[in-house]
Structure formats: C-alpha cells, structure tokens
Amino acid sequence: MSTVLRQQSPEQNARRARAAAQLREFMPRAAVLTDKEDLHPYECDGLSAYRRLPWIVALPDTVEQVGRILRLCHEHDIPVVARGAGTGLSGGALPLEDGVLLSLSKFNRILEIDTANRTATVEPGVRNLAITDAAAPYGLYYAPDPSSQLACSIGGNVAENAGGVHCLKYGLTVHNVLGLKFMTMDGELITLGGKALDIPGYDLLALMTGSEGMLGVIVEITVKLLPKPERAQVVLAVFDEIEKAGDAVAAIIAGGFVPAGLEMMDNLAIRATEEYVKAGYPIGAVAILLCELDGTNEEVSEGIAQIRTLLLKQGAAEVRTAKDEAERLRMWAGRKAAFPAIGRLSPDYYCMDGTIPRKHLAKVLARIGELSKEYGLGVANVFHAGDGNLHPLILYDASKPGELEKTEDLGGKILEFCVAVGGTITGEHGVGVEKINQMCIQFTREELAQFHALKAAFDPKGLLNPGKAVPTLSRCAEFGRMHVHGGKLVYPDLERF
Amino acid sequence: MKEDNDISQQLAEAVKAAAQKRTPLTITGSGSKRFYAGDIEGEKLDVTGHRGIVSYEPTELVVTARAGTPLAELEAALADKGQMLAFEPPWFGEGATLGGTIACGFSGPRRPYAGAARDFVLGTRIINGKGEILRFGGEVMKNVAGYDVSRLMVGALGSLGVLLEVSLKVLPKPAREVTLCFEMPADKAIQTMNTWGAQPLPLSAACHAGETLYVRLSGTELGVQAARAKLGGKPMDKGNDFWREIREHRHSFFQNDVPLWRLSVPPAALPIDLPGKWLIDWGGAQRWLKSDASATDIRMQAEKAGGHATLFRHAKQNGATFHPLPAQLATLHQNLKRAFDPDGIMNRVVAV
Known part of the structure; x- marks a missing residue:
C-alpha cells in the first residue's frame, strides 16, 4: 500500500495552516512540522505496509506543551495520535490525514532510579533497554523485554502492554508498572499511583496499560525494578515430532517449573535461522525447544539437571546444556534473530501474533500446515511456548499480483483458528489498525459497545487515536467485504518476536 | 457440598429487571468481607448459587471458576495438583467465594514477590448494569485484544458489574518453604526487608510484627537452604x-476494636509518624495501623509517604473507608461507572 497523498481542499489547507500557527504560538517553529519532507519519517510505524502522511507533527518537550496541544485540539475537534519510537507492529501509531501526530520522542529523560524502593521513574520516550542499563549498576533491571527493546520506548510499551520472552515468569508490562501520569484529551493531568504496590479507586493502571493510546497521553511512568538473577542457564532440546515437543512443554510446567524463557521453533524457522546466524541448531530437527531457568546458583543447578532428565524422558532426541555464557547467548541469538532470518527466505513476510492454550499447539500447527498448502504460501513458526503466544510468519512476494491479498486471507484464517481453540487474535502486538476486523470475531456486539462506552468515559469526543483498536459496529457488519493490507516490517535488522 | 451450577441467565435476567425498575442491587456472596465497605443498600443478588470450577488445566497454569465457588474448594483442587493461587488471598471467613475475593482485590503476604490478585486475572465473564453478559480477556497468559476490563473488575467491589466467571493464572507450589525470625525494631526491619528485596533471594514474604522481622523463603530445596545460610536468623x-494468621487477621495484633487502617506506601518509606500500633507487611509496602487518630491525619501522613490509606475494619462511622480521589480522577471514575452501569444499580460502594 503506497502512501496516501490525498489532495486537501482549500478549506482543509487553511484549517491546517491555522492549527499550525496556533501551535507555534507556544512551541518553536522546528517543533511543529508541516512540510512534506519533514512529515515523511512519521508516515508509518513498525507496520510499514500502512502509510499515511500526517497532517501536522508536533514535538513537544514539556508536559505543559502537551497539555496546551491537547486543549487546542480538543477545542477545535482535531484528532490526535500519540507516537513513541514508532516500532509498534500493528499500526497503532499510524497518523491521520486530518489530525496531529504527537511525538513524545523528546521525553527521553530518566528522572529517577530509586534503589531503596526498586523503581525507575522515566519519561515515555525513554527506550526500554535504557532503563535496564541505568539500573544495572545497582544489580537491578526492568523485566519486560520485547525484542525491539533496543529501540522501542517505554511509553509505547505501556500503550501496547508489550511482552517479550520472559513473560511466563516475570509478566507483561502491566505487571511491572507502578505509576503513570497521563493527560486526558481535554488536557487534564491525571496521576495514578507512584511507588506503592497499589492505588486507590479503580485499577486504572491496568486499564491504561494496553489501551493503545485511546484513553490518554502518557507523560511519565514509574516501573518496578527487579534484582538481577544470580545466574541463568539454558538447555536446547531437539525433537523429531511436534507433539513430543508440545508434550515436553506440558511436562515441564506440570513438573512445577516456571522457566524464565521457554521457546519453540519449527523446522522452517530452524533452518532459516541456522543459515543466518549459525547458532548451532540441528537443521534436521522437526522442532527445538529452548528452556531457560534463572535464580540463585543452587536453584538453577538443581533445576537444569531435573529438566534435562525430564526432556529425555519426553523423547527429546538430544538435549544440550550451554557450557558457558557465550554458548548460552549463542543459543538465544538464533531465536532472537528468527524474524530477520526468515525474512531472508522470501521477499516479504507477514507476522501473526495469536495466543492459544498450549495444549492445542499440535492441532494449531497442523491446521497452519494445511492452510499453508492450500494457499501455496510457506509458513514458519516461532512460539513463546511458555505463555502460548504463537508467531506464524507467512512468506510471500508482494510484487506478485494477488499474493498479498492471499496472505492476508491466510493470516485472518490462522487468527480465527486461534480464537476457535480458545485463544486470542493478539498476544503482544496490539490490535491497532491491523487486526481491527478480527476484533469482530473475538468480541460480540455488546462487548464492543462496552469498549466504546469505556472509551467515551475518557474521551467523549473520540479524538484520541480514532479508528484504532476497537472497530465500530458498522465496520464489523461490513467485515468480509472490507479489504485491508498486510504487514511488512520496517527496521528489518531489529530483533523481533 | 453444594452442586456445581450455572445460573448466569437467571442472574442476567435479575439485573435486567432491576435496571428497568432502577432498583439498586447488592451483590452477595458468603458475606465474609461485608465488614469492609459497610452495608450496601439494595435488593440482594445472591451469586453463591453460581458455582463450580468450569475448567482447570494444570499444564496450562490456568483455572476458570464461577464467582460463587468457595475459595476452599478452588484451593483444594489446585493443591491436589501441586498448584496454588500465588497472590495468597485472604479468606476472612470460611465461606469466602472467588467472586468476593476478586471484587475486593485483596492479596496476602506473597503479594510483593509474586504479584497481586489483579496480576493473576486473565479473563472474566461479567454482567454489566444493563444485564448483558460480556466476556473479556480469556484463558491465555498474553492477550491484548481490547481494553483490560477484566483487571478493571478487580477491586471494583461489584460497582461496575456482577462477576460470573474468573480465569486465573496459577503457579506451582514451591517445593520447600521456611520462615526465619530476626529480632529488630521497625525502622531496621524496613531497611533490611528492602535491602534483601534488591538481592536475588527466593523471598516470598516479609513482615515485621512486635519486635520481630519474619521472612519466608520459598523455592527448591537447595535454593532455600543456600538462602537460609546467607541470611541467618532463627x-x-x-x-x-504464622503467615495464615497474618493473612486472615487472626494474629494478636488485629484482635481489638480499635479502627484498623491499611496504608499502602512505597516499601522503603520511613516509619510513619502517627499514634497507634503498627504491623508492617509486604516487605514494607503494606502497613497496618491500629489507631484512633483522625482520618485526616492518617490520610495526610499516608500521602506524605507517597501512598494512600484505607479504613479497613472497625470504622466508627460509615462512608470513611476509602481514600478520597483528586477531583479529575474522581470524575473519570464516575464516567466509568456510568459506562458500565448507566442506571446506577450495581453495588454503590466506591468512594466517588
């Protein structure tokens, strides 16, 4: 899908010029972008198949400016889309052709590392990994680690409730946020919590987390820091049948283990990865499982020995334990590079993000295999086995007429199958614009109406990030005739999950 | 034991009828936590008949049960498979139900290290104020489709809807647990709990009562042994x-009619200057105060420490339970309440 460059009417142009002039009354000229070449970098987020040139980009650097921008937009009924680092994978920060794109990139300061209370208070534009870097000298770290953590911002993490590979043990973003300051669309600053473990009133911390920029604009975040585990150790198990690998995961959980990471890859993903990063994966394996334990030295040693025995009993053809830290990192390097590696197999790929109850893994993979044959498109699978989050990657060539449409169709079928076995259409990437039609499958009319009522409680005029996350009821009625375009990643060199 | 029973439709009809007549309802379980928010005016909507475990998959670490299911029954089923509710919910009465537990959002001693009730809620089925049965979240660990309404229900005290079913993440019971005692005053205990909290130790509870710091370690046999050697103590x-007594407020500290305040503060907050007796739980983050001091003073001190205060038990008058919210935040609460319950018939409790 190419950039939408819709001609604006003279009235629209005048309206835009007026809005820009009003913004420049309290912001420097360089912080209000209106020229086409300045707007281009903001036309998409990590899901680059969706592009739209923003109307105006505003780059505030104080909370007061954010408040004034929002009040101005509120008064003149101008919609607003907040944007962090722009690494999101569902088009949540896709700009509007008649609204302000509010970039929070200048809010990049770490305000406080409180070692006594084990918290970090940061501005929303701070990168995820920068928090861990700042906490590291004190033996602390920030647990959620989406694989774009080098680039993605904590504000975006909160907006999307980002995950990572350690969710089973350490939770998602929602489990690690203690306080938020956000602005409502009418420019009121709301403070939720701080460094205590809970807040009075309704749990708006949980509600704001994962709300995809629909309820407020986050301007400050306090997160929990954890002590860095004394030791982490990983084992790699090789399987010749998917079912055996799935059963092994169940056996690990039933055995009372809560691994820090538990990841599975299928043969296509293994081969692509091995060719790309030489992680030492067995290219003949039907599936491999990476299982990491962390904790004290004693706990990890005891646990790893038991897991080895258990995996062999579950029919693993081979079980390797990383001999040293370098080998441990190499084993993970393969998994972390799986997306770009698979990207090399094909001109384009489309990444899905369904979550399923683990017990249905074999069934879901079998169904994906059938669909893959039926559509004539390859599908590689990487799987956060610990928490059931499946990322099928559909290989296609966008330059072949009709292939993108076929891919979207196949992707939609996979997500619908995830819902059918009791799962969900998105585990960690968010709905954004990408999965908005599948929301119609996962939720009833009444549930969607409840979402809309909830949104209106925060933003009665519907000006924050309109058209994302929750479909209108009429859109759902049209779903099927609608057509949306599938995703292609920008930043292909960034690790992805 | 009563039989499993699904009365969702019946409950939804009752809510619908109440909405039409604008009759306020009081959602009722076993009544074990009625002390908390005082009496709620309204026609009784008894959910204890809506009970039973709907599904339990130990290898998925997920259980789904109806709101009227007694915690006793649920916890026994989990224990049978070597698993537990890791937020260690207080029962505050033998009949305590899952619905009441989640509606109150209470968590026990394990909370600072394992997470709170809301952290383990994966999905809910509710009836909103219009009598519609709605499902949010699900039975999987990761799910970001739609707003997190399920967690919004935790601690909402039935003011936004009737809980019908709750899906929870469960965890394996630790192989070994040991509690260590250290004689020391409160200020040193707060410091110690937080120093240890910043180290990779298998802590699962830390509380100061009287002149003693109690610390619980949970984990593998060798892991607990090693940590125990490191910390010392008796x-x-x-x-x-001991932890059950703390959790259930049966410890001698709780045994009198002096108002009981709960102060939720940053864990390392210094001892708070208020008259009365203190019991410090959650590694410093939850402080129980037995005091006749004025609500204004207590709330001011709690805010000064970076937290808030709730009048938990033995309120001398009604209506003073909850920490007042700033005006803008209170407005958001009222708007949310209307979004779920336009006729205002659900539990009229939250202080907004």
Whole structure:
C-alpha cells in the first residue's frame, strides 16, 4: 500500500495552516512540522505496509506543551495520535490525514532510579533497554523485554502492554508498572499511583496499560525494578515430532517449573535461522525447544539437571546444556534473530501474533500446515511456548499480483483458528489498525459497545487515536467485504518476536 | 457440598429487571468481607448459587471458576495438583467465594514477590448494569485484544458489574518453604526487608510484627537452604500457621476494636509518624495501623509517604473507608461507572 497523498481542499489547507500557527504560538517553529519532507519519517510505524502522511507533527518537550496541544485540539475537534519510537507492529501509531501526530520522542529523560524502593521513574520516550542499563549498576533491571527493546520506548510499551520472552515468569508490562501520569484529551493531568504496590479507586493502571493510546497521553511512568538473577542457564532440546515437543512443554510446567524463557521453533524457522546466524541448531530437527531457568546458583543447578532428565524422558532426541555464557547467548541469538532470518527466505513476510492454550499447539500447527498448502504460501513458526503466544510468519512476494491479498486471507484464517481453540487474535502486538476486523470475531456486539462506552468515559469526543483498536459496529457488519493490507516490517535488522 | 451450577441467565435476567425498575442491587456472596465497605443498600443478588470450577488445566497454569465457588474448594483442587493461587488471598471467613475475593482485590503476604490478585486475572465473564453478559480477556497468559476490563473488575467491589466467571493464572507450589525470625525494631526491619528485596533471594514474604522481622523463603530445596545460610536468623516451627494468621487477621495484633487502617506506601518509606500500633507487611509496602487518630491525619501522613490509606475494619462511622480521589480522577471514575452501569444499580460502594 503506497502512501496516501490525498489532495486537501482549500478549506482543509487553511484549517491546517491555522492549527499550525496556533501551535507555534507556544512551541518553536522546528517543533511543529508541516512540510512534506519533514512529515515523511512519521508516515508509518513498525507496520510499514500502512502509510499515511500526517497532517501536522508536533514535538513537544514539556508536559505543559502537551497539555496546551491537547486543549487546542480538543477545542477545535482535531484528532490526535500519540507516537513513541514508532516500532509498534500493528499500526497503532499510524497518523491521520486530518489530525496531529504527537511525538513524545523528546521525553527521553530518566528522572529517577530509586534503589531503596526498586523503581525507575522515566519519561515515555525513554527506550526500554535504557532503563535496564541505568539500573544495572545497582544489580537491578526492568523485566519486560520485547525484542525491539533496543529501540522501542517505554511509553509505547505501556500503550501496547508489550511482552517479550520472559513473560511466563516475570509478566507483561502491566505487571511491572507502578505509576503513570497521563493527560486526558481535554488536557487534564491525571496521576495514578507512584511507588506503592497499589492505588486507590479503580485499577486504572491496568486499564491504561494496553489501551493503545485511546484513553490518554502518557507523560511519565514509574516501573518496578527487579534484582538481577544470580545466574541463568539454558538447555536446547531437539525433537523429531511436534507433539513430543508440545508434550515436553506440558511436562515441564506440570513438573512445577516456571522457566524464565521457554521457546519453540519449527523446522522452517530452524533452518532459516541456522543459515543466518549459525547458532548451532540441528537443521534436521522437526522442532527445538529452548528452556531457560534463572535464580540463585543452587536453584538453577538443581533445576537444569531435573529438566534435562525430564526432556529425555519426553523423547527429546538430544538435549544440550550451554557450557558457558557465550554458548548460552549463542543459543538465544538464533531465536532472537528468527524474524530477520526468515525474512531472508522470501521477499516479504507477514507476522501473526495469536495466543492459544498450549495444549492445542499440535492441532494449531497442523491446521497452519494445511492452510499453508492450500494457499501455496510457506509458513514458519516461532512460539513463546511458555505463555502460548504463537508467531506464524507467512512468506510471500508482494510484487506478485494477488499474493498479498492471499496472505492476508491466510493470516485472518490462522487468527480465527486461534480464537476457535480458545485463544486470542493478539498476544503482544496490539490490535491497532491491523487486526481491527478480527476484533469482530473475538468480541460480540455488546462487548464492543462496552469498549466504546469505556472509551467515551475518557474521551467523549473520540479524538484520541480514532479508528484504532476497537472497530465500530458498522465496520464489523461490513467485515468480509472490507479489504485491508498486510504487514511488512520496517527496521528489518531489529530483533523481533 | 453444594452442586456445581450455572445460573448466569437467571442472574442476567435479575439485573435486567432491576435496571428497568432502577432498583439498586447488592451483590452477595458468603458475606465474609461485608465488614469492609459497610452495608450496601439494595435488593440482594445472591451469586453463591453460581458455582463450580468450569475448567482447570494444570499444564496450562490456568483455572476458570464461577464467582460463587468457595475459595476452599478452588484451593483444594489446585493443591491436589501441586498448584496454588500465588497472590495468597485472604479468606476472612470460611465461606469466602472467588467472586468476593476478586471484587475486593485483596492479596496476602506473597503479594510483593509474586504479584497481586489483579496480576493473576486473565479473563472474566461479567454482567454489566444493563444485564448483558460480556466476556473479556480469556484463558491465555498474553492477550491484548481490547481494553483490560477484566483487571478493571478487580477491586471494583461489584460497582461496575456482577462477576460470573474468573480465569486465573496459577503457579506451582514451591517445593520447600521456611520462615526465619530476626529480632529488630521497625525502622531496621524496613531497611533490611528492602535491602534483601534488591538481592536475588527466593523471598516470598516479609513482615515485621512486635519486635520481630519474619521472612519466608520459598523455592527448591537447595535454593532455600543456600538462602537460609546467607541470611541467618532463627527458623520458625510453624511458619505456615504464622503467615495464615497474618493473612486472615487472626494474629494478636488485629484482635481489638480499635479502627484498623491499611496504608499502602512505597516499601522503603520511613516509619510513619502517627499514634497507634503498627504491623508492617509486604516487605514494607503494606502497613497496618491500629489507631484512633483522625482520618485526616492518617490520610495526610499516608500521602506524605507517597501512598494512600484505607479504613479497613472497625470504622466508627460509615462512608470513611476509602481514600478520597483528586477531583479529575474522581470524575473519570464516575464516567466509568456510568459506562458500565448507566442506571446506577450495581453495588454503590466506591468512594466517588
């Protein structure tokens, strides 16, 4: 899908010029972008198949400016889309052709590392990994680690409730946020919590987390820091049948283990990865499982020995334990590079993000295999086995007429199958614009109406990030005739999950 | 034991009828936590008949049960498979139900290290104020489709809807637990709990009562042994009983009619200057105060420490339970309440 460059009417142009002039009354000229070449970098987020040139980009650097921008937009009924680092994978920060794109990139300061209370208070534009870097000298770290953590911002993490590979043990973003300051669309600053473990009133911390920029604009975040585990150790198990690998995961959980990471890859993903990063994966394996334990030295040693025995009993053809830290990192390097590696197999790929109850893994993979044959498109699978989050990657060539449409169709079928076995259409990437039609499958009319009522409680005029996350009821009625375009990643060199 | 029973439709009809007549309802379980928010005016909507475990998959670490299911029954089923509710919910009465537990959002001693009730809620089925049965979240660990309404229900005290079913993440019971005792005053205990909290230790509870710091370690046999050697202290014979007494407010500290305040503050906050007796739980983050001091003073001190205060038990008058919210935040609460319950018939409790 190419950039939408819709001609604006003279009235629209005048309206835009007026809005820009009003913004420049309290912001420097360089912080209000209106020229086409300045707007281009903001036309998409990590899901680059969706592009739209923003109307105006505003780059505030104080909370007061954010408040004034929002009040101005509120008064003149101008919609607003907040944007962090722009690494999101569902088009949540896709700009509007008649609204302000509010970039929070200048809010990049770490305000406080409180070692006594084990918290970090940061501005929303701070990168995820920068928090861990700042906490590291004190033996602390920030647990959620989406694989774009080098680039993605904590504000975006909160907006999307980002995950990572350690969710089973350490939770998602929602489990690690203690306080938020956000602005409502009418420019009121709301403070939720701080460094205590809970807040009075309704749990708006949980509600704001994962709300995809629909309820407020986050301007400050306090997160929990954890002590860095004394030791982490990983084992790699090789399987010749998917079912055996799935059963092994169940056996690990039933055995009372809560691994820090538990990841599975299928043969296509293994081969692509091995060719790309030489992680030492067995290219003949039907599936491999990476299982990491962390904790004290004693706990990890005891646990790893038991897991080895258990995996062999579950029919693993081979079980390797990383001999040293370098080998441990190499084993993970393969998994972390799986997306770009698979990207090399094909001109384009489309990444899905369904979550399923683990017990249905074999069934879901079998169904994906059938669909893959039926559509004539390859599908590689990487799987956060610990928490059931499946990322099928559909290989296609966008330059072949009709292939993108076929891919979207196949992707939609996979997500619908995830819902059918009791799962969900998105585990960690968010709905954004990408999965908005599948929301119609996962939720009833009444549930969607409840979402809309909830949104209106925060933003009665519907000006924050309109058209994302929750479909209108009429859109759902049209779903099927609608057509949306599938995703292609920008930043292909960034690790992805 | 009563039989499993699904009365969702019946409950939804009752809510619908109440909405039409604008009759306020009071959602009722076993009544074990009625002390908390005082009496709620309204026609009784009894959910204890809506009970039973709907599904339990130990290898998925997920259980789904109806709101009227007694915690006793649920916890026994989990224990049978070596698993537990890791937020260690207080029962506050033998009949305590899952619905009441989640509606109150209470968590026990394990909370600072394992997470709170809301952290383990994966999905809910509710009836909103219009009598519609709605499902949010699900039975999987990761799910970001739609707003997190399920967690919004935790601690909402039935003011936004009737809980019908709750899906929870469960965790394996630790292989070994030991409780260690250290004689020390409160200020040193706060410091110690937070120093240890910043180290990779298998902590699962830390509380200061009287002149003693109690610390629980949970994990593998060798892991607990090693941590115990590192910390020293005197092991306690009946550690489990001690934590149950703390959790259920049966410890001698709680045994009188002086108003009981709960102060939720940053864990390392210095001892708070208020008259009365203190019991410090959650590694410093939850402080129980037995005091006749004025609500204004207590709330001011709690805010000064970076937290808030709730009048938990033995309120001398009604209506003073909850920490008042700033005006803008209170407005958001009222708007949310209307979004779920336009006729205002659900539990009229939250202080907004």
